[in-house]
Amino acid sequence: MENELINLKNNALSLILEAEDEKELEEIKLQFLGRSGKLTQAIRKLPKIDIEKRKELGVLANEVKETIEASVDEKKKQLKKGILMSKIRKIDVTNPGIKPQIGHLHLVTQAISEITSIFEKIGFVRVRYPEVEWDWYAFEALNFPKDHPARDDWETFFIDGASHKKYGPMLLTPHTSSGQIREMSNAVKSSVSGEISPIKMLNIAKCYRRQSDVSHTPMFHQFEGLAIDKNLSIVNLKGVLDYFVKSYFGEKRVSRIRPYHFEFTEPSFEVDVSCGVCNGQGCSLCKDGWLELGGAGMVHPNVLKNTGIDPDKFNGFAFGWGVERALMMKDGLEIDDLRLIYSNKLEFLEQF
Amino acid sequence: MAQVLEVKIGYSPEKIRRRLEESGIRSLNSVVDVTNYVMREVGHPSHVFDFDLLSTRKMDIRQSRPGETLTTLDGKKYRLTGGDIVAVDDNGEIIDLLGVMGTANSVVQENTKRIIFFLDNNNPKFIRRSSMSLGIRTEAAIINEKGIDPELMKDAFKRGIKLFEEIAEGKVISDSIDIYPNKSKKGHVTVSEDKISSVIGIDINSEKSADILRKLGFEVKIKNGKLDTKVPTLRPDVTTEEDIIEEVARIFGYHKLPSIIPSFLTNKTGTFADRFYFEKKSKNFFKYLGFTEIYNYSLVSEDLFDGPVDRAIKLKNPLSEDMMYLRNSLVPSLLTSVDENKGHDEIKIFEMSGVYEKRQGDLPKEILMLAGVVKRHDVSFFEVKGIIEALTLDLGIKKINFNKRSKSPGSDIYIDGKFLGYIEVLDGETINFELNFEEILNYANNKKTYKKLAKYPPIFEDITFVLDTSVLTEDVINEILNKSFLIKNVTLKDRFSNSRTFHITYQAEDRSLSSKDVFEIHKKIVDSIGEKFAAKVK
Numbered sequence: 092m093e094n095e096l097i098n099l100k101n102n103a104l105s106l107i108l109e110a111e112d113e114k115e116l117e118e119i120k121l122q123f124l125g126r127s128g129k130l131t132q133a134i135r136k137l138p139k140i141d142i143e144k145r146k147e148l149g150v151l152a153n154e155v156k157e158t159i160e161a162s163v164d165e166k167k168k169q170l171k172k173g174i175l176m177s178k179i180r181k182i183d184v185t186n187p188g189i190k191p192q193i194g195h196l197h198l199v200t201q202a203i204s205e206i207t208s209i210f211e212k213i214g215f216v217r218v219r220y221p222e223v224e225w226d227w228y229a230f231e232a233l234n235f236p237k238d239h240p241a242r243d244d245w246e247t248f249f250i251d252g253a254s255h256k257k258y259g260p261m262l263l264t265p266h267t268s269s270g271q272i273r274e275m276s277n278a279v280k281s282s283v284s285g286e287i288s289p290i291k292m293l294n295i296a297k298c299y300r301r302q303s304d305v306s307h308t309p310m311f312h313q314f315e316g317l318a319i320d321k322n323l324s325i326v327n328l329k330g331v332l333d334y335f336v337k338s339y340f341g342e343k344r345v346s347r348i349r350p351y352h353f354e355f356t357e358p359s360f361e362v363d364v365s366c367g368v369c370n371g372q373g374c375s376l377c378k379d380g381w382l383e384l385g386g387a388g389m390v391h392p393n394v395l396k397n398t399g400i401d402p403d404k405f406n407g408f409a410f411g412w413g414v415e416r417a418l419m420m421k422d423g424l425e426i427d428d429l430r431l432i433y434s435n436k437l438e439f440l441e442q443f
Numbered sequence: 444m445a446q447v448l449e450v451k452i453g454y455s456p457e458k459i460r461r462r463l464e465e466s467g468i469r470s471l472n473s474v475v476d477v478t479n480y481v482m483r484e485v486g487h488p489s490h491v492f493d494f495d496l497l498s499t500r501k502m503d504i505r506q507s508r509p510g511e512t513l514t515t516l517d518g519k520k521y522r523l524t525g526g527d528i529v530a531v532d533d534n535g536e537i538i539d540l541l542g543v544m545g546t547a548n549s550v551v552q553e554n555t556k557r558i559i560f561f562l563d564n565n566n567p568k569f570i571r572r573s574s575m576s577l578g579i580r581t582e583a584a585i586i587n588e589k590g591i592d593p594e595l596m597k598d599a600f601k602r603g604i605k606l607f608e609e610i611a612e613g614k615v616i617s618d619s620i621d622i623y624p625n626k627s628k629k630g631h632v633t634v635s636e637d638k639i640s641s642v643i644g645i646d647i648n649s650e651k652s653a654d655i656l657r658k659l660g661f662e663v664k665i666k667n668g669k670l671d672t673k674v675p676t677l678r679p680d681v682t683t684e685e686d687i688i689e690e691v692a693r694i695f696g697y698h699k700l701p702s703i704i705p706s707f708l709t710n711k712t713g714t715f716a717d718r719f720y721f722e723k724k725s726k727n728f729f730k731y732l733g734f735t736e737i738y739n740y741s742l743v744s745e746d747l748f749d750g751p752v753d754r755a756i757k758l759k760n761p762l763s764e765d766m767m768y769l770r771n772s773l774v775p776s777l778l779t780s781v782d783e784n785k786g787h788d789e790i791k792i793f794e795m796s797g798v799y800e801k802r803q804g805d806l807p808k809e810i811l812m813l814a815g816v817v818k819r820h821d822v823s824f825f826e827v828k829g830i831i832e833a834l835t836l837d838l839g840i841k842k843i844n845f846n847k848r849s850k851s852p853g854s855d856i857y858i859d860g861k862f863l864g865y866i867e868v869l870d871g872e873t874i875n876f877e878l879n880f881e882e883i884l885n886y887a888n889n890k891k892t893y894k895k896l897a898k899y900p901p902i903f904e905d906i907t908f909v910l911d912t913s914v915l916t917e918d919v920i921n922e923i924l925n926k927s928f929l930i931k932n933v934t935l936k937d938r939f940s941n942s943r944t945f946h947i948t949y950q951a952e953d954r955s956l957s958s959k960d961v962f963e964i965h966k967k968i969v970d971s972i973g974e975k976f977a978a979k980v981k
Contacts, residue, residue, distance in 0.1 A: 192733040194791065196726055199738055204723065214708045217719050222741070223756065223769070223799060223807050238568035240588065245575045248742075249759040253804075261806065263758075288710045297741065297797075301762055309762055310740050320707050325692060326644025330704035350693040352680070358689030360697070389642060392685060406642070435737050435780040437787060 092148055099130055100155040107162045120163050198443050199312055202418045203295050206314050209338045215293040220270040222297050226259030228269040232397040233355040248299050263299035267315035267411050270294035275398035290319040305428045312414035319407035328408040336364050356388020382420050385412035444600045445561045447494055447617035448607055450474055452555055455610055473611040474551050487591055487599035488583035492549045494557035499533030513537040516550040527573040528565050542570040542587040544579050560603055564593045594627050594676040630674035634684040643692045655694040721887045728834055734791045739776035742766035747775040756799050756807050769799040773814035774875050781816055790818040814877040827866050827874045839888040901950040902961050907981040909942050914976045927964045942981050
């Protein structure tokens with residue numbers, strides 16, 4: 092009897108293993124477990140067995156029954172999976188995917204992220220200072236003469252209202268350089284016996300100038316670097332410029348500095364980057380192979396003095412460039428009208 | 444300086460015409476061409492009057508008075524506001540707007556026979572003001588407003604006379620006048636060899652520096668490692684050691700200098716999860732939820748200012764009425780952006796930017812805000828609320844509260860009892876929100892807390908109550924949570940007309956709960972909710 096049960100089980104399992112579809116499985120199940128199935132019939136014989144052996148065989152019979160049922164279920168699942176997989180094998184993988192809807196960060200945000208990461212790697216720390224500023228921070232302390240054109244009503248936005256007794260009129264800062272004065276003044280405030288902590292500042296902010304045309308928007312963004320320590324040199328400034336140009340624009344691009352004039356740096360430079368479209372050969376975009384990135388220079392001793400730093404002990408360099416400009420120069424992104432960046436047309440914003 | 448000449452007007456020689464055109468100046472006639480050619484060659488602008496058009500023999504140079512008028516040589520009439528530098532004849536008529544543009548009443552024409560060749564050098568501030576306020580941007584004005592070395596005038600004058608003689612049959616018929624009240628002086632700067640090398644970043648010896656400076660017209664003496672220099676008058680910009688260093692460096696060649704990144708670091712610490720980190724994280728959060736980022740101008744019109752404009756920070760010199768005030772809310776501009784994209788079935792946009800709050804006698808408070816708009820035909824308040832809840836949770840903020848908003852349909856949002864922002868339901872398809880990001884930054888953190896994984900399984904139960912619509916779900920949840928420390932969580936699972944189903948999680952840390960444990964708590968809940976909110980179990 093015991094052998095019979097085990098044989099039945101083995102027999103059933105091998106049939107189940109070879110079954111090819113669900114219908115066949117149902118037949119196998121019926122053949123063993125149905126009302127006149129082989130196992131059912133074997134079980135019917137149980138009452139005739141000796142009582143001592145009966146209990147043991149009963150347990151075995153039950154086990155056989157459960158094993159067969161479980162194997163049938165398992166095989167059914169396998170078959171279903173097989174059908175599914177054979178369907179999957181036939182799909183056209185070139186049909187479109189079901190994309191989750193993802194939005195877009197503004198071009199300026201993307202550029203700011205990249206610029207920040209690049210400068211952070213060489214120890215610059217990002218800061219933010221007021222956009223609405225006093226004349227002192229935006230001009231006076233930066234060594235601008237009283238009658239400098241940038242200080243008149245045609246170039247800078249002024250706020251309607253009374254001037255500060257010490258800091259002069261209130262205005263919208265036309266450049267991130269006002270952050271230089273804030274940063275250095277803060278360093279002096281927290282200095283210990285005339286020794287300031289060295290500065291490596293990255294100030295990225297909105298700036299405002301009173302102009303609007305295809306290449307100017309009244310609001311734009313600048314990023315400003317300032318390094319102050321002992322014995323910094325033009326060689327160091329060039330080091331940072333080259334590093335940024337290669338990191339941001341690509342290894343193939345090179346930078347150069349040209350003599351220029353700014354009130355708050357001496358010597359002052361204009362920084363050019365080789366054109367990415369023609370690789371510096373000269374083309375319709377760049378004319379002579381170079382694109383102008385912006386200004387830089389060694390911090391003017393008067394500026395250091397104005398913030399309370401001793402120019403005989405400390406010096407440094409600074410640079411301030413347009414985020415939008417850097418962006419447009421990067422991949423030859425030829426946006427024909429800069430104002431488009433702030434027009435908020437989704438057709439434009441969703442391209443990036 | 445000035446002198447009267449007899450001339451014969453004609454065309455300039457080919458060489459002069461071509462050179463002028465190639466430098467961006469149109470060739471007109473031999474006399475006018477001389478003034479422009481001298482400006483290009485020497486760098487000092489000059490002017491010519493038709494001597495016979497002047498009705499008197501006296502020229503007074505003074506500041507203009509408000510209301511005086513003139514007609515420039517291109518025929519345009521201007522009314523002056525005062526403070527322009529003008530030349531006036533004996534009758535009080537303006538015959539030149541100095542440094543900017545000549546006037547029609549004294550302009551040289553084809554039949555001009557006698558001219559005054561006239562060079563003036565004025566305070567650049569006045570030239571700038573006249574040129575900008577009248578909108579006359581001539582090349583002379585652009586050069587004059589930057590300031591020119593008066594010492595250049597002699598060369599320009601001599602060269603001009605010579606050119607008139609050469610190409611316009613010029614003949615001097617008067618003495619020359621030279622009025623020179625404020626003479627340029629030669630500056631004096633001393634700088635050490637060490638300083639030069641230190642600022643440039645490579646060693647450059649005194650001999651090399653002196654050689655460069657002498658070629659630029661400086662007089663240089665070397666004494667004990669120091670350069671003693673006399674600055675040519677042409678260079679009034681050179682007044683400090685740094686100016687001298689610039690001259691040496693630029694002639695030495697910037698391209699010959701190596702590039703070395705300075706290796707020092709600042710002493711600033713703890714800057715990883717700073718405000719910029721959380722700003723970026725939040726922007727990315729919205730991006731990956733399908734929002735597109737907008738940058739609007741901070742300057743808005745009266746319409747886009749939220750509230751009465753007497754509270755606004757106003758520009759003194761706006762470009763236009765559309766950009767007159769600094770905004771105090773991002774939402775009005777964002778709604779304009781929605782209008783500008785009408786063709787879209789669904790719009791999800793956001794902006795993170797500063798707003799400006801007026802303060803008496805101080806700079807305005809600049810507050811970073813985070814705002815957004817969702818527009819879709821079936822948008823719901825809870826969709827937007829869910830986004831804000833998920834955002835704050837992602838920034839490590841455990842709890843924010845929502846209260847019904849009295850101003851408009853929607854909700855005010857609080858954090859730790861402080862106002863954080865609001866959600867506003869504008870109509871059936873547009874919902875906006877605005878959050879004070881500075882407040883968020885006060886609470887945002889990256890803190891990780893670990894809760895021991897449960898050893899014993901939880902038991903879940905759903906209880907449905909029939910509740911009046913005035914009963915707040917939050918109050919019911921808090922009441923349920925209060926009933927036993929074995930209740931680990933309560934959420935609203937479903938709502939249908941007047942019934943609400945709460946999903947309750949029971950769990951103990953030290954044993955498996957029995958159905959008897961749960962039944963006792965269940966009874967407490969039902970009794971308490973029934974009593975407090977007049978609710979029935981469904």
